[in-house]
Amino acid sequence: CEKDLDQTPLSSGSTPTFYQTQADFDQALSAAYAPLVAYPTRALNLSETRSDNIYGVDDLGVRDWAPVNNFSTALVNNPYVAEAWSGNYNGIFRVNTLLDQLANNGGVVADAARTRYEGEAKFLRAFYYFDLVRFFGKVPLIDKALVPAEVAKVPRTPVADVYNLIISDLQTAIANLPASYDGSVTADKPNVGRATSNAAKSLLALVYLTRSGPTYGIEGPGLATNEYTKALPLLNEVLNSGKYSFLASYPDIFSYTNENNKEVIFDIQFLSGGAGLGSDFPGLLVPDAYFTALKIPFASGGLEIRPIANDLLNSYPAGDVRKTFNFAQGYTSTTGFKETRWLMKKYLNESARGTTRTDWGINWIVLRYTDVLLMKAECILHGAGGSQAEVDDAVNRVRTRAGVTTKLTGVTLPQLMEERRRELAGEGSRWHDLVREGLVLTTINAWIPKEDTRNRMSRNVDANQIIYPVPQAERSAAPGLYDQNLGYQ
Amino acid sequence: LQARPFAKAVAEWQLTGRVVSANNEGLPGVTVVVKGTTNGTTTGADGGFTLSVPETAGSLVFSYIGYQTQERKFSGAETLTIKLVEDTKALDEVVVVGYGTQKKGDVTGAIASFNAEKLQERPLARVDQALVGQLAGVQVKQTTGVPGRGFSVQVRGAGSITANNEPLYVIDGFPLEAAAQNASGRFGSGSPLDNINPNDIENIEVLKDAAAAAIYGSRAANGVVLITTKRGKSGKPKINLNTYAGFTQAVRKLDMLNADEWIDRSVEIINANWVNSGPGRLATQTTTERQAALKVTTIDPKYMIDDRWLQPGHPGLDFVDWQKEAFRTGFTQDVQLAASGASDFVNYYVSGDYLKQDGMVIGLGYKRYSARANVEVKASDKFKFGLNISPSYSITNDPGVEGKDNLLHLVVTSSPVVESTAGLNTNTGNFTYYNWGTTRNSPLRLLQNSIGDTRTFRTLGTIYGEFQIVKGLALRSTANIDNTDAESKSYTPAFVNGSLGSRQAAGSYSGFRKQTFVNENTLTYSKTLGGKHDITGLAGYSYNFTKLYAQALSATGGFVNQAVTTLNAATNISGTGSNYTTETQSALISYFGRVQYAYAGKYLLSASIRRDGSSRFGENTKFGVFPAASLGWRISQESFMQGITPISDLKLRASLGYSGNNGIGDYSSIATLGIYNYTFGGAQASGQAPNRVNNPDLKWERSRTYDVGFDFGVLKNRLTGSFDYYTKTSKDLLLNIPVLSAAGFSTQLTNIGEVVNRGLELELTSHNLVGAFQWNTSVNVSHNSNKVVHLGVGDAPIEIVSAYDIPNNILKVGQPLYSIYVVKQNGILSQSDIDGGAALYGSETVGDPKYVDANGDGKIDPNDRQIVGHPNPNYIWGVTNSFRYKGFDLSVLVQGQNGGSIYSLFGRAVDRTGTGQVDNVLGLYRDRWRSPEDPGAGQRGKAYSTFGRIKNTDWLYSSDYYRVRNITLGYDLGLIIKKSIAQGARVYVTAENFFGHDKYTGGFNPEAVNTGGGDNNFPVGVDYGGLPLAKSLILGLNFTF
Structure with missing residues (x-):
């Protein structure tokens, strides 16, 4: 009877019986992608809400995003900050586990697939580490699956070393992965949304751009490395790859019926239908009452309006389709109350909603053609080569598509960044853009007094607030191992 | 003629007579024997007997099971009347211990006994309810007011931080699968006491120290509760009818703004x-x-x-x-019919019971149908064979009353103003919500129309055989099965759900089947050597297998037909998160042994050992060994004590033992895979990855208990009692210790950490007055304090992640478990405070609360939290006074606790800074700060505050209370009813929970647990809208035929 003491779970798999077939590895890879689904929400909470695109004053109670928005320094216990750290490391753990298992048991996987698995896994690892570096600066560098006791010996690693792994992983991804999957071939269908060499090139270019940004005297994402010349050729390769194009219509890029379009270089994929594969980001910045007003029977999510900053609304020239597509002015509640502030509806298509407010099916575009085009302009303005005409042309293409008729010439870097702000509003890019270009402190400190009529925001944002604090939970789990970022001690 | 001389040669005396009981009823079947001979007879139906004896003086011996044997001398033909006395002394003196019984005088462990005879005189739905306030060291918390749901029982405090803290229950030798309350105060797969009818219980013993409990090894660390159900007693078959009916009401309402x-x-x-x-x-x-x-x-x-x-x-x-x-007067009724009896060959007890309770809140109800048959057949002098079986069925109706955002919460916080057009129908049907009011649906209509039924069918069965191999050596084998089938259905009709224009019905179905099979085989040998050495030995083997099947389905997308509430009519059932079937199983294999030795009833020794193997433990640590030993010295038996007459009994006891806690869940040591799907190109891509860290060394929590105590009786046992002091050190605690997320997980289940519980227990029973007017008092008082000794690596304090704002509980070395860790509130900010540089939380202004800047850094933030209390009481106590005069009896049970605190998230829900205009708040806000000229009572700040909120002492309450749990006044109708109608009859009236006081003004019940306040790793249960206790007035009848 003592055999009965050896029980294995009946309703879940377990590690010893896994990683035995190629299908197992395929599942392990999908699971390494899965942590990406938290990225859009994180981008809205920690980048969009932190930036001058949102004036998010809470009316109905204290919301966890309020201190992010108003530059409180009490963020060590903030759940969004904690998630940014743990969510990315969860993804890194899955990549590391997969890579370790591939090295040990990978013989069961066909060679071509093994190469691709490695490339995709390393792309993901670079993606997760880059997100960490941009939000936290120094983070512990872990490149294989370690047990907790081993991890407790790894301190925060200098940003430069983390970048080395990111760059080397992306270079592997570029070498190992196909250029793109356009889904036109049936065999490609199950691959749409996977990392590609073009996605890796675009991300690597952004990494170089970010690393080239100013240091602000903190241990943040900018190392002032002046690598614009490394970024530019990568961007050109992507733009000239013939795999992507500049869509003629701005709304078409985000259409529920036009997913995986030619504009998309890398996106995070969602599927509605109640299987837990949908997302909450489309409705994240609008209040519950908005859905009630539309008679959509979503359970309350404790959501509150995070209004669009007037400064951003005013930035759009008259007739700019991006303003009316991305945003809408308020709504009228079922009881007749009229909300007059603007809210974000960029990803909302109520007729294509899923079963709950966390079951939207629209993909989140991380890297798209226009973004790459504007990054190219950014490189040129930093003297990486190319001409002012190319810069002006890129900006004017974007403006023309948006229905803005006035053409710009001699576009400056601040103008370019403002154009990015209008174009990429709601895409989680704004905060990182400001940081990268050294504009963040001047812009934010000038914006707050203008926007903050209710006097809720800090009036003196300093360089320490460019990155977030190490979550308290991490510092408590191994006292003394991680130092805290300045300004949050 | 021939016969006469022969008859004359053997001259005889005729002895005739009658054997009667104490109340002069004839006793049939009494054995009457001439001492030293085989000459004898048995009494007839009326107790009469006739016996011829040789013409020699001698003694007659009268013996009868359950009565004291009596001798009577004779020296000629006589007519005798013999009154036999019930052998209560002998019964009293045997206590049930693990795998056997023991003479009370020989017990060396800490055992608390509860004679359950009185249970049938109280309107109790559950066994755990019956234990409230009865036993020293046993804390029973009424965590819920939903009828039929289990309470929390803790023996000698909490030894475990995260694993189970509930004791092991053993019913008639059948160890039931232990179950822990989850953070929502519920027993997910049933409490071991579910559906057990308290009226069937004869006796309850709680094994408290390791010496008594360690025979149950890896399940004994939280104590063991031994429950013995009723048996037939020899004598005339008895039929008992017990019935009661009465009313229940909430003991109080919450003071909210009108x-x-x-x-x-x-x-x-x-x-x-x-x-x-x-x-x-x-x-x-x-x-x-x-x-x-x-x-x-x-x-x-x-x-x-x-x-x-x-x-x-x-x-x-x-x-x-x-x-x-929402509140109403509920109605309760119960009818039980039982038959019992015993002969030389068969002993039986058969009962049927029906209980119905309509709760004090609309929609709440409970029904239970239960039956029991305990039958034992004595097939021969050497072989006994028995069957205990108890099927039961219960239905709990709960539309979802307790817990966060559930109906009681809505009842309390809903705005008290509605449009007259909608009235009580606000935001239901064709009515929308009141423009200035809460957007919730009418809580009254929800209570009336939501379905929340749980149906539980449970069968407990034991079959056993006992064979006496040689005299003193017995082999006993048992096979036990406990099968529970439970299903829950919930349904909210469309018209009370959602908002106007988008109303949809919602429903769910879930259930489980839990099966526990236990086979135990024991060999017992007992022998008295030389009249002075009593030795009992026990060896045993036990096999325990539990399997749990669970399933659930839910639908939120509406139903196609409003008359159909089953899920086949749901528009959409999809997804895997809330729709599943799962199975888990576990095995426990044990070997155990015990030796008990007594020398002349004076020097007592007991030692036991158990080796447990569990499938829950890691592959490197399958088996654990749990030894225990205890010593006793009955000083009162010593010759030097014989002169000291006031002391009638005195025994010193000391014990040391190790026991375990295996409440760690199945498969916890194995790195399981989670399902983490993703989407590629609009199609689901299955994904799997480890969802926790593998730990092949994971094992039981280990407790070491020292106990010293003494039992005493003075003044011919007019005053008896016992005292215990214990130290229970629990090590290798199963903690989901926070680990660096860089490892891929935020926690790891590890055997680490140490907690110590120390306590004192005193039980006293005093017969204050004897004679025509009797007055007895029983008192139990216990003190327990616990302290964290070690935590994870480096002993770093662990703040318990709260689902609501920053952590408010902390685990810290040197502090009690789950110490309450919040900012202190200290009045209301005045302008001069602010001008004087008072520390502020965020954008606080005048009229907002003043908080204590504990770290002195000039601002209020989470770093200003301090330990302000702990959840466990320092003292729990119960006092029962009973009086008897002529046919009347009166008993009063008062019970209470002192020294603990509640940190109430319900308090926070109804009383927090910055609460919006729509919600209703506590009456405390009547005297809020309104202006510098009108600062109110100084407890609550202004209504309009925008600075937010921080966990602070506003929601800290003392958990002290006392409560008169029960007052029962009975009258013995036996004095006025003829014996030919009923052998016994009693009528009584009982008042439960009518009087009492507590300090919990932020909720209804200081012991309520209904909502998870921590996280998965530290699932702290909190009150977020628990029902008040019910007070009831009950009229009852007991008949014996």
């Missing part, structure tokens, strides 16, 4: 909102002026009041007291 006060607060907030919304805006401006300023013609309830509030009679508006609407 409608006028709610309006007053609303006006204050709306005006302040308006004033703060822009320059030049004044509180004195009318709605029309505000509309003009905003250039709108609509009403914005954020900035404009409902003008009807201020009009006389508030036309068009109804004022509602939702608590009054």
Whole structure:
């Protein structure tokens, strides 16, 4: 009877019986992608809400995003900050586990697939580490699956070393992965949304751009490395790859019926239908009452309006389709109350909603053609080569598509960044853009007094607030191992 | 003629007579023997006997099971009347211990006994309820007011931080699968005491120290509760009818603002909102002026009041007291019929019971049907064979009353003002919500129309055989099965759900089947050597297998037909998160042994050992060994004590033992895979990855208990009692210790950490008055304090992640478990405080609360939290006084606790800074700060506060209470009813929970647990809207035929 003491779970798999077939590895890879689904929400909470695109004053109670928005320094216990750290490391753990298992048991996987698995896994690892570096600066560098006791010996690693792994992983991804999957071939269908060499090139270019940004005297994402010349050729390769194009219509890029379009270089994929594969980001910045007003029977999510900053609304020239597509002015509640502030509806298509407010099916575009085009302009303005005409042309293409008729010439870097702000509003890019270009402190400190009529925001944002604090939970789990970022001690 | 001389040669005396009981009833079947011979007879139906004996003086011996044997001398023909005395002394003196019984005088462990005879005289639905206040060291918390649901039972405090803290229950030798309350205060797969009918219980013993409990090895660390059900007693078959019926009501309502006060607060907030919304805006401006300023013609309830509030009679508006609407007078009734009896060959007890309770809140109810048959057949002198079986079926109706956002919470916080057109139908059917009010659906209509039924069918069965191999050596084998089938159905009709225009029905179905099979085989040998050495040995083997099947389905997308509440009519059932079937199983294999030795009833020794193998433990640590030993010295038996007459009994005891806690869940040591799907190109891609860290060394928690105590009786046992002091050190605690997320997980289940519980227990029973007027008092008092000794690596304090704002519980070395860790509130900020540089939390202004800047850094933030209390009481106590005079009996049970604290998230829900205008708040806000001139009582700040909130002492309450649990007045109708109608009859009236006091003003019940307040790793249960206790007035009858 003592055999009965050896029980294995009946309703879940377990590690010893896994990683035995190629299908197992395929599942392990999908699971390494899965942590990406938290990225859009994180981008809205920690980048969009932190930036001058949102004036998010809470009316109905204290919301966890309020201190992010108003530059409180009490963020060590903030759940969004904690998630940014743990969510990315969860993804890194899955990549590391997969890579370790591939090295040990990978013989069961066909060679071509093994190469691709490695490339995709390393792309993901670079993606997760880059997100960490941009939000936290120094983070512990872990490149294989370690047990907790081993991890407790790894301190925060200098940003430069983390970048080395990111760059080397992306270079592997570029070498190992196909250029793109356009889904036109049936065999490609199950691959749409996977990392590609073009996605890796675009991300690597952004990494170089970010690393080239100013240091602000903190241990943040900018190392002032002046690598614009490394970024530019990568961007050109992507733009000239013939795999992507500049869509003629701005709304078409985000259409529920036009997913995986030619504009998309890398996106995070969602599927509605109640299987837990949908997302909450489309409705994240609008209040519950908005859905009630539309008679959509979503359970309350404790959501509150995070209004669009007037400064951003005013930035759009008259007739700019991006303003009316991305945003809408308020709504009228079922009881007749009229909300007059603007809210974000960029990803909302109520007729294509899923079963709950966390079951939207629209993909989140991380890297798209226009973004790459504007990054190219950014490189040129930093003297990486190319001409002012190319810069002006890129900006004017974007403006023309948006229905803005006035053409710009001699576009400056601040103008370019403002154009990015209008174009990429709601895409989680704004905060990182400001940081990268050294504009963040001047812009934010000038914006707050203008926007903050209710006097809720800090009036003196300093360089320490460019990155977030190490979550308290991490510092408590191994006292003394991680130092805290300045300004949050 | 021939016969006469022969007869004459053997001359005989004729002895005739009658054997009767104490109340002069004839006893049939009494054995009458001439001492030293085999000459004898048995008494007839009326107790009479006739016996011829040789003409020699001698003694007759009268013996009868359950009665003391009596001898009577004779020296000639006589007619005798013999009154036999019931052998209560002998019964009393045997206590049930693990795998056997023991003479009470020989017990060396710490055992608390509860004679359950009185249970049938109280309207109790559950066994755990019956234990409240009865035993020293046993804390029973009534964590829920939903009838039929399990309570929390803790023996000698909490030894475990995260694993199970509930004791092991053993019913008639059958160890039931232990189950822990989850953070929602529920036993997910049933409490071991579910559906057990308290009326069937004869006796309850709680094994408290390791010496008594360690025979149950890896399940004994939280104590063991041995429950013995009734057996037949020899004598005439008895039929008992016990029935009662009565009313129940909530002991209290919560003091919330009434409608006028709610309006007053609303006006204050709306005006302040308006004033703060822009320059030049004044509180004195009318709605029309505000509309003009905003250039709108609509009403914005954020900035404009409902003008009807201020009009006389508030036309068009109804004022509602939702608590009054929701609470009602409940009705309870119970009928039990039992038959019992015994002969030389068969012993039986058969009962059937029906209980019905309509709760004190609309929609709450409970019904239970149960039956029991305990039958033992003595097939021969050497072989006994028995069957205990108890099927039961219960239905709990709970529309979802307790817990966060559930109905009681809504009842309390819903705005007390509604449109007259909608009235109590606010936001249901064709009515929308009140523009200035909560957007929730009418809690009353929800209570009336939501379905939340749980049906449980449970069968407990034991079959056993006992074979006496040689004299003193017995082999006993048992096979036990406990099968529970439970299903829950919930359904909310469309018209009370969602908002106007998008109302949809929602429903779910879930259930489980839990099966526990136990086979135990024991060999017992007992022998008395030389008249002085009593030795009992025990060896055993036990096999335990439990399997749990669970399933669930749910639908939120509406139903196609409003008359159908089953899920086949749901529009959409999809997804895997809330729809599943799962199975888990576990095995426990044990070997155990025990030796008990007594020398002349004076020097006592007991030692036991158990080796447990469990499938839950890691592959490197499958087996654990749990030894224990105890010593006793009955000083009162010593010759030098014989002269000291006041002391009739005195025994010293000391014990040391190790026991375990295997409440770690199945498969916890294995790195399981989670399902983490992703999407590629619009199609689901299955994904799997480890969801926790592999731990092949994971094992039981280990407790070491020292116990010293003494039992005493003085003045011919007029006063008896016992005292214990113990130290229980629990090590290798299963902690989900926070680990660096860089490892891929935020926690790892590890055997680490140490907690110590120390305590004192005193039980006293005093027969204050004997004679015609009897007065007995039983007192139990216990003190327990616990302390964290070690935590994870480096002993770093662990703050318990709270689902609601920053952590408010901390685990810290040197501090009690789950110490309450919040900022102290200290009055209300005045302008001079602020001018004087008082520390502020965020954007606090005058009229907001003043908090203590504990770290002195000039600002209030989470770093200013301090330990302000601990959840466990320092003292728990119970006092029972019983009186008897002629046919009357009266008993009063008072029970209470002192020294603990509650940190109430329900308090927070009804009483937090910055609560919006729509929600209702505690009556405490009547005396809030309104202006520097009108600062109120100094406890609560202004209604309009925008600085947010921080966990602080506003929601800290003392958990001290005392409560008169039970007052029962009975009258023995036996004095006026003829014996031919009934052998015994008693009528009684009982008042439960009528009097008492507690300090929990932020909720209904200081012991309530109904909502998870921690996280998965530290699932702290908190009150987020638990029902008040019910007070009941019950009339009952006991008949014996």
